[in-house]
Amino acid sequence: MVTAGSWFTVCASCRTIRDKDGSWHELSQPLGTHEEALVTHTVCPRCALRLYPEFYAKLVRRYPEVFQIEH
Numbered sequence: 001m002v003t004a005g006s007w008f009t010v011c012a013s014c015r016t017i018r019d020k021d022g023s024w025h026e027l028s029q030p031l032g033t034h035e036e037a038l039v040t041h042t043v044c045p046r047c048a049l050r051l052y053p054e055f056y057a058k059l060v061r062r063y064p065e066v067f068q069i070e071h
């Protein structure tokens with residue numbers, strides 16, 4: 001789902017974008033079709049926690065750099 005090669009990912013639920021630095025941003029403009037083809041659709045930490053509370057714990061263990069929510 002999350003690969004080292006993806007340069008950014010988009011939350012499939014709220015459309016928040018994760019950039020290559022690993023931080024999540026609100027998507028201010030819709031992506032063009034070319035950009036859509038490049039993104040890896042996933043869910044951001046907040047949506048993962050909200051939508052899949054049981055699955056979220058596994059995601060954090062497997063991809064802590066992606067899904068760990070900073071406090």
Ligand SMILES: [Zn+2]
Nearest residue numbers: 011014044047
């Ligand atoms: Zn989201």
